[in-house]
Amino acid sequence: MTLRARNAIVDAEIVVGYDTYIELIDELLTGKTVVGTGMMQEIERCQVAVDHAAEGRKVAVVSSGDPGIYGMAGLVLELAMKLPADERPDTEVIPGVSAVGAAAAILGAPLMHDFAVISLSDLLTPWEIIQKRVEMAVAGDFVIALYNPKSTKRVKHIEEVRNIALRHRAAQTPVGIVQQATRKGETKVISNLADFTKESIDMFSLVIIGNSQSYVKDGCIITPRGYII
Missing domain, CATH: 3.30.950.10 (Tetrapyrrole methylase, C-terminal domain)
Structure with missing residues (x-):
C-alpha cells in the first residue's frame, strides 16, 4: 500500500472491508472498530461505512490494491451520493498499488x-x-x-x-x-x-x-x- 493509504487506515476510527483484506492489515487495527464481511456482501458493508461516515465518524473502506481499480471506491461514492447534499459525508479516494x-x-x-x-x-x-x-x-x-x-x-x-x-x-x-x-x-x-x-x-x-x-x-x-x- 502507499504511505498515504496506511496513514488513512491508522487515522480511521472504523475500518470496513472484505474479511480477507482485513486480515492482511491486522497490525493496523488495534483499538479500532472493524466491520468485515464475506464475498458478495459488498453493498452491505459499503452502506455501513457510508452510514457511519454520515454520523460524523472517520471511516476507512479498504480494498486490495487500488480502491478505484476493481475496488470499492465506485460503490462507496454511489451510495454516498444517494444522500441529500447536506447529509452527504466528505469522501476521498486514496490511491494504492494495483x-x-x-x-x-x-x-x-x-x-x-x-x-x-x-x-x-x-x-x-x-x-x-x-x-x-x-x-x-x-x-x-x-x-x-x-x-x-x-x-x-x-x-x-x-x-x-x-x-x-x-x-x-x-x-x-x-x-x-x-x-x-x-x-x-x-x-x-x-x-x-x-x-x-x-x-x-x-x-x-x-x-x-x-x-x-x-x-x-x-x-x-x-x-x-x-x-x-
Missing part, C-alpha cells in the same frame, strides 16, 4: 506500451461481453492484463481466452503469471501463450499476455515502447 502495476514490476516491463485490463469474473458482467472485450483487445494488439483469471468453479474461461488470443498471436507470445504480488508467498512464472494455462493460476494471480512485440530476456518480459537503441 495488482496490475505490482505484477508488471515483478515480471520486468510488460506494460510499456498500450494495454487493456480485463476481469474474467462473470459474477457482475456477462461472459459474452467479457469474451468480446478480450477479442477486441487481442485484435488491437494490446498487452492484456487479466484479473480474477481462474477460480475453483470457473476453470474454463482462461482456456477460452487462450484460444481467442491464439487466433491473433503467435504461440510463443510471452505470458507472465504472478501470484500474491508483493505479499508473502509471491511467485512469478514466465510462460507462453501456448502453454501458460498449464501453470498454477488462481484468484490471487495476475496474468499478463504480451503483444506482438513483447519478448523475454534474462527472466524479464519487455514490451518495447518504440525507442531506437
Whole structure:
C-alpha cells in the first residue's frame, strides 16, 4: 500500500472491508472498530461505512490494491451520493498499488506500451461481453492484463481466452503469471501463450499476455515502447 493509504487506515476510527483484506492489515487495527464481511456482501458493508461516515465518524473502506481499480471506491461514492447534499459525508479516494502495476514490476516491463485490463469474473458482467472485450483487445494488439483469471468453479474461461488470443498471436507470445504480488508467498512464472494455462493460476494471480512485440530476456518480459537503441 502507499504511505498515504496506511496513514488513512491508522487515522480511521472504523475500518470496513472484505474479511480477507482485513486480515492482511491486522497490525493496523488495534483499538479500532472493524466491520468485515464475506464475498458478495459488498453493498452491505459499503452502506455501513457510508452510514457511519454520515454520523460524523472517520471511516476507512479498504480494498486490495487500488480502491478505484476493481475496488470499492465506485460503490462507496454511489451510495454516498444517494444522500441529500447536506447529509452527504466528505469522501476521498486514496490511491494504492494495483495488482496490475505490482505484477508488471515483478515480471520486468510488460506494460510499456498500450494495454487493456480485463476481469474474467462473470459474477457482475456477462461472459459474452467479457469474451468480446478480450477479442477486441487481442485484435488491437494490446498487452492484456487479466484479473480474477481462474477460480475453483470457473476453470474454463482462461482456456477460452487462450484460444481467442491464439487466433491473433503467435504461440510463443510471452505470458507472465504472478501470484500474491508483493505479499508473502509471491511467485512469478514466465510462460507462453501456448502453454501458460498449464501453470498454477488462481484468484490471487495476475496474468499478463504480451503483444506482438513483447519478448523475454534474462527472466524479464519487455514490451518495447518504440525507442531506437
